[in-house]
Amino acid sequence: MDSYKLISDIERNHVLSLAKKGLRIDGRGFRDFREISIETDYIPKAEGSAKVYLGNTLVVAGVKVSIGPPYADTPDSGVITVNAELVPMASPEYEPGPPDENSVEVARVVDRGIRHSNIISKDKLVIIPGEKVFVLFLDLYVLSYDGNLYDAGELACVKALMNTKLPKLPPNFAETGGEWLTPFKEDIEWVPLTIEDYPVSVTIAKLGDTLVVDPNEHEERILDSRLTMTINSKNEICSMQKGGSGVFTFEEISTAIDMAQELAPKLQNILKEGK
Amino acid sequence: MALYKYSVPDKLINENGIRVDGRKYNDLRPYSFKVGVLPKCDGSAYVEMGGNKILAGVYGPRKVQPRHISQANLAVIRTTYRMATFSVDERKSPAPSRREVELSLVIRTALEPAIFASYYPKTLIDIFIQVLAADGGTRCASINAASLALADAGIAMRDLVTAVAVGMVGDQIVLDLCDLEDKEGDADLPIAMLPQNNEITLLQFDGQMTKDQFLEAINLGMFGIKQIYKAQQEAIRAKFKDISEGISEMEGEEEDQEEEPREREFERENEGEPED
Amino acid sequence: MKDDIRTQFDVGDMLAAEVIAFNRTRDPVLSVRGRGLGKLREGRIIEILPAKVPRLIGRKGSMINLIKNETNTRIIIGQNGLVWVSGKDLESELLVEKIIRKIEKESHTSGLTDRIKELISNEKSR
Numbered sequence: 128m129d130s131y132k133l134i135s136d137i138e139r140n141h142v143l144s145l146a147k148k149g150l151r152i153d154g155r156g157f158r159d160f161r162e163i164s165i166e167t168d169y170i171p172k173a174e175g176s177a178k179v180y181l182g183n184t185l186v187v188a189g190v191k192v193s194i195g196p197p198y199a200d201t202p203d204s205g206v207i208t209v210n211a212e213l214v215p216m217a218s219p220e221y222e223p224g225p226p227d228e229n230s231v232e233v234a235r236v237v238d239r240g241i242r243h244s245n246i247i248s249k250d251k252l253v254i255i256p257g258e259k260v261f262v263l264f265l266d267l268y269v270l271s272y273d274g275n276l277y278d279a280g281e282l283a284c285v286k287a288l289m290n291t292k293l294p295k296l297p298p299n300f301a302e303t304g305g306e307w308l309t310p311f312k313e314d315i316e317w318v319p320l321t322i323e324d325y326p327v328s329v330t331i332a333k334l335g336d337t338l339v340v341d342p343n344e345h346e347e348r349i350l351d352s353r354l355t356m357t358i359n360s361k362n363e364i365c366s367m368q369k370g371g372s373g374v375f376t377f378e379e380i381s382t383a384i385d386m387a388q389e390l391a392p393k394l395q396n397i398l399k400e401g402k
Numbered sequence: 403m404a405l406y407k408y409s410v411p412d413k414l415i416n417e418n419g420i421r422v423d424g425r426k427y428n429d430l431r432p433y434s435f436k437v438g439v440l441p442k443c444d445g446s447a448y449v450e451m452g453g454n455k456i457l458a459g460v461y462g463p464r465k466v467q468p469r470h471i472s473q474a475n476l477a478v479i480r481t482t483y484r485m486a487t488f489s490v491d492e493r494k495s496p497a498p499s500r501r502e503v504e505l506s507l508v509i510r511t512a513l514e515p516a517i518f519a520s521y522y523p524k525t526l527i528d529i530f531i532q533v534l535a536a537d538g539g540t541r542c543a544s545i546n547a548a549s550l551a552l553a554d555a556g557i558a559m560r561d562l563v564t565a566v567a568v569g570m571v572g573d574q575i576v577l578d579l580c581d582l583e584d585k586e587g588d589a590d591l592p593i594a595m596l597p598q599n600n601e602i603t604l605l606q607f608d609g610q611m612t613k614d615q616f617l618e619a620i621n622l623g624m625f626g627i628k629q630i631y632k633a634q635q636e637a638i639r640a641k642f643k644d645i646s647e648g649i650s651e652m653e654g655e656e657e658d659q660e661e662e663p664r665e666r667e668f669e670r671e672n673e674g675e676p677e678d
Numbered sequence: 679m680k681d682d683i684r685t686q687f688d689v690g691d692m693l694a695a696e697v698i699a700f701n702r703t704r705d706p707v708l709s710v711r712g713r714g715l716g717k718l719r720e721g722r723i724i725e726i727l728p729a730k731v732p733r734l735i736g737r738k739g740s741m742i743n744l745i746k747n748e749t750n751t752r753i754i755i756g757q758n759g760l761v762w763v764s765g766k767d768l769e770s771e772l773l774v775e776k777i778i779r780k781i782e783k784e785s786h787t788s789g790l791t792d793r794i795k796e797l798i799s800n801e802k803s804r
Contacts, residue, residue: 135692137762141722148768170535171453173488174405183441187534189488193403212496215482216459216530218442222467223482223530225497266487266496270457270532271440294405312406444727474703556729646787 139349146337152345153182158386160341163397165282167290175291175320179283182343183273185217188283190291193262194254194307205252205260209238211267211280218272218344230269236368237267237280237328240357243365244326246288251321254296259305261293274343277355277368278394281328286398289325292317326365327394329387330355333373340386354383358391404492410586414571421571423580430566430578430626435546435637437554445555447637449547452580453537455489458547460555462527477522481510483544485533505541506531512545512565512594512604518558527557538584539567545594545604546630553638562634563603565594566626568619570609575619577626591616593623597631600624692718694754694762714754721752721764724775726782728759733785734778741781741791748798749774773801 142152155161161182170176175190197204211234215221226234241247252261265287267280295316297308332342332350342350351373357365364384369375375383415421425431431452440446443459450456466472483506487494509531517527529551531544542565549563569579570589584590589609595602602620611619687693694715699707710716726734734755735742746753751765751774761778765771777794784790 133690135723136690137692137718137721138723139690140720145768150768170455170486170488171537172491172535176488185440187486189486191488191493192405193493194405195403210487210496212486214484214530214532215528216440216443216446216457216461216532219461219464264487264493266493268486268532268534271442273442307403307405309404309407311409313409315406556727642786645784649784649787649789649793 134348138345142346142349143335146334146339151339153343155341157337157339158390160278160390160394161343163282163394165286165397165400167286173287174293175287175289177283177286177290179279179286181273181275181279181282181341183271184269184275184279185271186267186269186276186279186283188265188267188280188287190287191264191266192291192293193264194259195262196258197253197260201249202257203253204249205247206262207238207241207247207249207252207265208263209234209241209265209267209284211237211269211276213269213272213276216271217269221272232368232370233269233276233280234267236277236355236366237284239366239368240281240326240328241265241284241288244357244359245324246285246322246326247320248323255301255305259301263288263291272344274345274347275330275341277330278328278341281326281357282394282398285326288320289322289398291320293320294318324359325395325398326357326359327391327398328355328357329390329394331383331386333371333375333379338379338383338386340390354380356384356387358387360395362388362391406491408491408582410582414583414587415574415576419574421576421580422582427574427576428622428625430629431580433630433633435550435633437550437637437641443551443555445551445553445557447547447550447554449543449550451537451539451543451546452578453535454533454540454543455535456540456543456547457532457534458544458551459530459532460528460548460551460557461530462555462557463522463525464528466524466526472524472526475520475523477517477519477525477527479510479514479517479519479527479529481506481513481529481531481548483509483531483533483541485536485540489533489536505544508604508606509541509544509548513548513552513563515601515603516549516559516561516563516596517552518560521558527552536581538579538581539592541565542567542592542594546634550634550637554641561596561598561601562631563594564597564627564631564634565592565604566623566630567592568623568626570611570615570619575615575622577622589619591619591623593620593627595624595627597627687717692723692762694718694756718754718762718764721762722771722775724761724763724778726759726761726778728757730782730785731755731757731759733790734761734781736791741794744791744794745774745777745798748795748802749777773798776801 164180166178169178170189173189174192178187211230213230215223295318331338332353352371354369356367359365433451436448439448440459445460447458529548533540545565567579568591569587571587591607594604695708695710697706698709749770751770754762763771763774
């Protein structure tokens, strides 16, 4: 988060001097994520949903399924659109109003993390090529901001997709013109969305010369720069975003990638736990 | 485009007085309240009523932004009610609708009489309401959540504000409308009150009723409100009880009395100076 | 000569200041003249709810003096909830933070002073 809130030099120096001694203000190690808890199928009227706590950061993702035309430039592909709202109650620094550059960044970073993994084959969302596809609206709400919306947001969005269900289409739907006749809710048969990958996001923050994972709000406000990357089940890097007004050296990027690849499997296991 | 629709039964209430969700005319839906759920907010509450899932967060008293809305002798109270895109059957656009703008105002109207705004001049009290799941009666559930969040924030209030929606199906007045009754019923009457003195802070009505029916509906609303009020008070107590019980467990003693929540007034005993 | 505050203080400095004038029509006036006031250099800041400040100070300063003496730290409590702590080492500052969080959480309960004393002696014997 770019500073809306001014951080005093004392507070900044405190975090940096702790880092030099191998410590963080909340007692974690440099490679420790905060406590994660996930609740799935949390929103009754959504076709898929998840609520995620990452420390005190709280996000809720919901998927609403619709049937509509594909994008003109990708007629053989279903549509997934990701939107993020940083709700004003999430932080004393947030103000009511339309999405600002920070919420747009979160949405787009999460979107790219999903897009470039193989989590969903968008061609499997096609009903009638060029005319009718499944359209998935994936909306992420940040309800409490305590740092690292990227990793929390990615977990919530992926988990929401993992329990998303699609309506089973009537037989010969495509052949008979693809008119969706809006059935009664109790008459719909639901089919789970096929998930083929479990991308996770790992964010590394640079505090002075130290790299730490999963920055909390305090750390995020004083960091020089951060690196968010998404890693898929094959431990490949699917996307990366550098933020903050500082710099990274080549070695630091290499170390950050190591850290992310070391931690990604743990997050992937958390995703696969439960349902 | 809506994926599905709901089937509407011929009658929303049967000959035995049972409603579509199995309730009698004066039954509230199941509810639960939890206070102090968002650590960043000065006060917060999470409320479930029927299928409604609503979060309320309060910041305040805080600095007024933009400065020109500041009032010399009172706190400015701002209420923002928003529904999540996935809270309803057909995805709602994230941009605020006119309904959300009106409900923000209506909810503020319900809460303002309770707040001692003159205690906090030149400040802003921000009340944020986020509906995560909607199931009929969201404005009333939001009012219940918001007054808990205000109390949690320690804002001085005359009383909690408690609300419920009363309606009519066929000729039967019913308490706490569910989604279907809200959409298909014959009347919708949200009421909010300061329960201790039966002071009504919000009253809206759509439908067709005789005066007798209307007054009966208000009475039924008051009956529901008294029950919800008890639950709200219990939720506030629970926050302190958890902590006290945690301590007693550690010390192995028994709690000999229930801890009363502290007087929520702006008091300054034990005034100390900044020390070395 | 015009007093330019920028010659003394810079953006990002943390100050201990006193409100010397306030009325309902104007913003408050702060002063850093006085013992213990002015720019704070080392140490750290802990934020608590302003409503908890009286409990942290204690009757006639009993609680805060207990903490300062037992942990050998310097502490300044702002009525706005910002608390400055400076100790000889990291451990004592972290202990003070732990104590303050406990007071904040349990401020409404009885027997708190005894539990704080117990916490301090437990930590010291480590």
